[in-house]
Amino acid sequence: MQSSAELSTGFRPLAEPTADAGVSPRFAGLWRQLRGMAVALLLVGLTTAVAMILRNYLGILRGAVLYLVPVMIVSYQFGVIAALTAAVAGVLLSGYVYFAQLYSFQVASPQEALNLVLFMVVAVFVSHLANQAKQHTTIARKREQEMSDLYAFSRRLAVAPNASEIFVAIQSYLASLVQRKVILLGAGNDGSGAAAGTPEQLRAEVAKAERDGGDERTIIDVNGNTWLIRRVSPKTPAFGIVAVDLGSVSGDALAGMRQRIDDALADASATLERLDIARALNEAKMRSESEVLREALIGSVSHELRTPLASILGAATILHNAPALAADERLHSLTGVVRDEAERLNNDIQNLLDATTISSQQVRPKLQWIEPVDIVNAAVEHRKRRLAGHPVTLDLDSNLPIVRADPTQVEQALMQIIDNAAKYSPDGAPIRIAARSNGESVVLSVHDSGAGLSVEEKSQVGGRFFRGPRLAATTSGSGLGLWVANAFISANGGKVEIESEGIGRGTTVSIHLPLPAEAAPLEASIDE
Amino acid sequence: MNEIPSSVLVVDDEVQIRRFLRTGFELDGFTVQEAETGAEALKCATLKPSDLVILDLGLPDMDGSEVLGRLRSWSTVPLIVLSVRANEAEKVRLLELGADDYVVKPFGMAELLARAHSAMRRQLRASRGEPVVKFGPLSIDFAARAVFINEQRVTLTPKEYRLLQILAQHSGNVVTHQFLLREVWGNDHIDDTHYLRIFVRKLRRKIEADPTQPRILLTELGVGYRLVMSDAPATAPAAPTVSVAVPAPVPASAPTDIR
Numbered sequence: 047m048q049s050s051a052e053l054s055t056g057f058r059p060l061a062e063p064t065a066d067a068g069v070s071p072r073f074a075g076l077w078r079q080l081r082g083m084a085v086a087l088l089l090v091g092l093t094t095a096v097a098m099i100l101r102n103y104l105g106i107l108r109g110a111v112l113y114l115v116p117v118m119i120v121s122y123q124f125g126v127i128a129a130l131t132a133a134v135a136g137v138l139l140s141g142y143v144y145f146a147q148l149y150s151f152q153v154a155s156p157q158e159a160l161n162l163v164l165f166m167v168v169a170v171f172v173s174h175l176a177n178q179a180k181q182h183t184t185i186a187r188k189r190e191q192e193m194s195d196l197y198a199f200s201r202r203l204a205v206a207p208n209a210s211e212i213f214v215a216i217q218s219y220l221a222s223l224v225q226r227k228v229i230l231l232g233a234g235n236d237g238s239g240a241a242a243g244t245p246e247q248l249r250a251e252v253a254k255a256e257r258d259g260g261d262e263r264t265i266i267d268v269n270g271n272t273w274l275i276r277r278v279s280p281k282t283p284a285f286g287i288v289a290v291d292l293g294s295v296s297g298d299a300l301a302g303m304r305q306r307i308d309d310a311l312a313d314a315s316a317t318l319e320r321l322d323i324a325r326a327l328n329e330a331k332m333r334s335e336s337e338v339l340r341e342a343l344i345g346s347v348s349h350e351l352r353t354p355l356a357s358i359l360g361a362a363t364i365l366h367n368a369p370a371l372a373a374d375e376r377l378h379s380l381t382g383v384v385r386d387e388a389e390r391l392n393n394d395i396q397n398l399l400d401a402t403t404i405s406s407q408q409v410r411p412k413l414q415w416i417e418p419v420d421i422v423n424a425a426v427e428h429r430k431r432r433l434a435g436h437p438v439t440l441d442l443d444s445n446l447p448i449v450r451a452d453p454t455q456v457e458q459a460l461m462q463i464i465d466n467a468a469k470y471s472p473d474g475a476p477i478r479i480a481a482r483s484n485g486e487s488v489v490l491s492v493h494d495s496g497a498g499l500s501v502e503e504k505s506q507v508g509g510r511f512f513r514g515p516r517l518a519a520t521t522s523g524s525g526l527g528l529w530v531a532n533a534f535i536s537a538n539g540g541k542v543e544i545e546s547e548g549i550g551r552g553t554t555v556s557i558h559l560p561l562p563a564e565a566a567p568l569e570a571s572i573d574e
Numbered sequence: 575m576n577e578i579p580s581s582v583l584v585v586d587d588e589v590q591i592r593r594f595l596r597t598g599f600e601l602d603g604f605t606v607q608e609a610e611t612g613a614e615a616l617k618c619a620t621l622k623p624s625d626l627v628i629l630d631l632g633l634p635d636m637d638g639s640e641v642l643g644r645l646r647s648w649s650t651v652p653l654i655v656l657s658v659r660a661n662e663a664e665k666v667r668l669l670e671l672g673a674d675d676y677v678v679k680p681f682g683m684a685e686l687l688a689r690a691h692s693a694m695r696r697q698l699r700a701s702r703g704e705p706v707v708k709f710g711p712l713s714i715d716f717a718a719r720a721v722f723i724n725e726q727r728v729t730l731t732p733k734e735y736r737l738l739q740i741l742a743q744h745s746g747n748v749v750t751h752q753f754l755l756r757e758v759w760g761n762d763h764i765d766d767t768h769y770l771r772i773f774v775r776k777l778r779r780k781i782e783a784d785p786t787q788p789r790i791l792l793t794e795l796g797v798g799y800r801l802v803m804s805d806a807p808a809t810a811p812a813a814p815t816v817s818v819a820v821p822a823p824v825p826a827s828a829p830t831d832i833r
Contacts, residue, residue, distance in 0.1 A: 352658060356680035357590035363682035364598045385682075392680055412662070412796075415768035417775065419786050420793040442786035444779075448771045453795040454662060 082124025086132035089116035094139045101143065110140040110161050117165050121173035129169035137162040195222055196313070203314075213286070216278065216314050220290055223310055224303060226271075227291040230278070231256070248289060251275055255287050262304075270294055274304060279315030284328055344402055351395055359388040386431060393465075400458060401526050404533040411452035411538045418446045418481045418488045418559070421453060425460040426479065432465060435473040436494075441480040449488050449559045451538045456490075456557065459531035459542070463492045463555045466527055470553070471496020483561070487540065491556035498553055499546035507544060528555070535559075580694065581605045581622075585615040585641070586630035586656065595628060598683040612636035619645055626690055627653040629673075631664075639671055646672035652693035654686065662796035666750050669797070675747045692746025692803070699745075707742050709790050709803050712781050714742050721781070728780050733758055737773055738781075741791065741801040750798040774799065 093116050100106040113136030121129030141158045202215040213230050220228040231252055251265050255275050262276030272292045278285035288311065292303050362385035371377045403409055419442050426433065426440070467477050471494040478493040499507060507528060532542045540559040546552065582604045584595045596606045607624060609615035612633045619627065627645070631638030638655065645653070655668050655676040665676050674693035677686050699707070705717045711724045719735060721728045730738065736758050741749055755764050763769060774793075778785040792800050 352679055353588055354590070357588065357594055359680040360591065360594040360598065360683055363684060364594060364601065367684065368601070388680065414796070415771050416795075417771050417793065420795060423787070424793065424795045440787070444775075444786045448768055457795055 078124070079127050082120060082128030083131045085124065086116060086120040086128045087135055089119060090132055090135040090139055092116075093136070094143060097140070097143050107144065110144050110157075113137070113140045113161075114165065114168055117169045118172050121169050122176040125177065126170055126173040129173045130166060133162070133165035133169040137165055192223075195219060196310075199314075212318065216288070216311075219314070220288065220307065220310060223306060224290055224292060226293050229289040231287045231289070248273055248275075252287050252289055256283075264292075264300075272300065274307060276307075276311070278311055279318065282315065282319065284331075285315060285318055344399060352392070355388055355392055355395070359385060359392065362388055389431070396458075397462075397526050397530060400530045400534070404530060409455070409533060409537040411455055413450045413452060413538075415448045416451055416453045416456070417448055418490060419444070421456050421460060422479060422481050422490060424453075425457050425464055428457075429461055429464045429468070432468045433477065436468060436471065437474070437476045439476065439478040441478060441482075443482050446481060446483050446488055447561055450562050451540070451559055452534075455534040455538060456540075456559065459534040459557060460490055460492070462527040462531040463542075463557070466555065467492045467494035467496065467553070470494065485561075487558040487560045489556050489558050491554055493552065493554040495552040498549050498551045499544070500549050504544060504546055531555075531557075579603055579605050580626060581607065581624040582626040582628060582690070583607045583609060583615065583618055583624040584628045585609045585612070585633070586628070587611065587632065587634050588630075591630070591656075594683070595686075598687070602687055610634075612638070612641040615641055616644060619649060619651070623649070623651065625652070626694055627651055628656060628686070628690070629653060630656045631668075632658060639668060642668065642671050642673060650697070652690070652697050654689050654693060656681075665797050666752065669748065669750050670752065689747070695803070696743075696745055696747060700743075707745060709742070709745065709801055711783075712790050714738065716742075723781055730777070730780065734773060734777050734780070737770075738777060738801075741799055745801050746803050748794045748798050748800045754798065770799075 090113065093112055097109050097112050100109055100112075113132075117129055117132045117136055120132040137158060140161060141155075196219075199215055199219040202219075203212055217228050217230045229248075229252075247265065248267060251263070251273075252275055255263065255277070262274060265273050265275065267273055272295060274290045274292055276288060277283060278288050290307055292300065295303060362381055365371055366378065366381040366385055371381055422440065422442060426438070464477075464479070471477065475495045477495075480489075480491050480493070482489050482491070528542070528544075535542050535557050538559065540557060543556045543558065545554040545556075580603070582599050584592055584599070584606060585608075586592050586595070587610050592608050592610075596608065599606050604626075607618055607622065609618050612635050615627075615629070615633075618624075629638055629641060633641065642653065642655070645651070652674050653672070655665075655673040656679055657664060657668070657676055658679050668676060674696070675689045677689055706713060706715045708714075713722045714720075715722070716739070721730055721735065721738065737754060740754060740757050751767050751770055752764050754770060755766060758773075759766065759769060774791060775785065778788050778791055781790055782788050790802055792802055794800060
């Protein structure tokens with residue numbers, strides 16, 4: 047009974063392996079040994095008490111083997127030194143309890159000498175076995191941890207929606223691997239966030255690694271910590287540079303650490319390669335550069351191209367109306383050409399600007415209540431000259447619900463559709479523009495009786511830069527019109543639909559603007 | 575049409591724009607002054623006040639809206655703004671700052687002249703205090719608060735009349751949504767554009783021959799409304815983008831044919 051109670055006491059250190067935390071590492075080993083020896087002596091003492099009880103009350107006179115119990119416990123738990131302590135103390139006390147000169151501490155009989163040797167062999171052997179078993183357990187546990195980390199890492203990689211997520215995963219994975227600081231630079235991020243607390247020396251070294259590439263390198267910072275700096279992938283510079291704080295390690299430990307980091311990064315970059323992240327990263331970089339370029343372009347296009355265009359168009363309108371030129375029909379029509387083409391150029395520039403805004407995803411509709419009929423009238427007015435060659439019929443419901451949309455964007459979209467109708471139907475072919483409600487949305491539709499669409503063309507039309515090959519040679523255009531219209535209407539929560547009965551049988555393109563969920567307030571409530 | 579030639583101050587830093595504006599205005603009987611910068615414009619406007627100012631927004635020395643603000647602190651001269659981009663918020667801001675109207679570059683000369691004449695006429699009438707104004711078939715007797723279409727009395731609700739009255743006071747020039755909402759419904763309803771949509775629709779049913787093809791009460795998308803004097807002079811036959819020029823007779827029934 048007593049013995050088993052003590053056994054559980056003896057195992058307690060297992061449950062609290064870090065009880066000596068706070069003692070400096072150098073003394074931790076010594077402290078552990080001393081504690082082991084103390085426990086050994088205590089257990090031997092308890093065994094002696096048990097042995098004496100057995101001998102005195104039960105008459106068991108050959109119980110020296112009992113002393114193997116503390117030897118084995120201690121050797122398993124505290125290693126060879128504590129075990130030998132237990133063996134020696136055990137032999138001495140067993141001599142004291144069992145052998146010739148009762149209650150003396152001499153090793154007198156050959157039996158005792160044999161016991162001593164036997165105990166010591168057991169002590170060394172068990173502690174060795176225990177040590178190995180413990181090492182295996184530790185390694186197994188560590189492997190298990192590493193595997194589960196790696197598994198979590200790859201799961202995180204698999205679900206990462208973008209490169210920056212992946213790099214956060216790499217960073218946190220490496221950090222858990224080395225249990226110290228990890229900084230990742232230059233991959234999709236400029237590292238500015240991470241670089242805030244980074245020593246100057248480290249930053250310089252990272253910059254050098256970024257420039258020169260080449261092999262990994264280590265530096266020792268002002269705090270005496272070793273930093274490993276290397277590319278995430280030696281093959282793909284786009285993945286960036288990683289700097290890992292290895293702490294104050296040296297020699298074999300350093301080599302081991304480097305090996306593990308190499309392995310982890312090899313896995314990570316293989317995953318990145320497989321996911322084709324390099325291309326995505328390069329694209330992202332180019333995108334952000336082209337973003338700047340685009341901003342500059344929008345600014346300069348609107349000003350640099352439109353200012354001379356304003357002079358040309360303004361001057362052309364004056365010439366066109368000048369009495370001196372009106373007298374000569376040929377000259378008069380020429381000034382008309384200058385004016386019309388300048389206007390067309392202006393529309394094309396507007397198209398390009400719209401397309402640029404759309405592809406940079408900066409279409410932000412400014413929603414307001416609009417009268418659908420106003421949109422149609424404005425678009426028709428602005429495309430008056432374009433429609434000049436066609437009889438136009440307007441079929442507008444005077445009692446349409448008002449809708450919430452960005453008036454400029456919807457008008458721009460409708461103008462594109464009107465342009466197309468005029469462009470792809472022969473002179474004199476009628477165009478019908480209607481505004482109706484179908485109960486769910488207000489539908490603005492443009493119907494022409496022109497070129498129409500084949501089934502194949504219908505599936506492709508509306509793609510960016512798509513121009514039907516059938517008519518591309520005979521009509522001019524950028525192929526942006528419907529794409530722009532579609533983008534604007536989608537941004538406003540609506541949709542563009544294209545119908546055609548087939549080649550040469552006309553086309554109907556319609557804009558559907560959803561009716562607002564909550565109807566506009568009743569007229570009575572706002573009158574008076 | 576003017577006995578004494580009207581004078582216009584053209585403020586633009588682009589020499590080619592000034593050149594064609596000068597020609598255009600001179601052909602229309604104006605005398606033209608030019609200014610290249612905001613500072614120069616303010617000096618000209620002080621030393622030799624003109625009957626009209628054409629102000630470009632992209633000036634090298636100061637923002638066009640600053641020139642506008644300073645000019646408006648002491649002068650009510652009719653002023654048309656030239657803006658490069660069709661930015662509705664910008665237009666509204668300039669109109670609230672006191673511009674009479676705007677024209678988006680590039681523009682046709684006829685369009686600018688139409689806007690200019692409207693702005694000058696409004697100035698003239700404000701100084702004369704005319705009791706009756708006519709917009710084609712529509713006439714408004716401010717003194718009697720009575721509205722007629724082709725000499726027929728039209729019954730309007732007080733709010734409808736107020737709306738029409740404000741538009742008539744700015745006849746020919748655009749009036750912003752915000753201004754109309756503030757004047758008719760008060761400051762609390764400055765964002766309730768649907769009030770305007772509903773009331774304009776009701777007004778059009780009473781004063782337009784075809785409410786879906788308005789000829790008198792026109793919409794400036796995203797900005798506001800304007801009441802058009804259809805006897806406006808600048809109706810050159812094929813003038814570009816003249817949203818004011820509407821001489822065509824209006825068929826009464828929809829669908830409507832337009833050419």
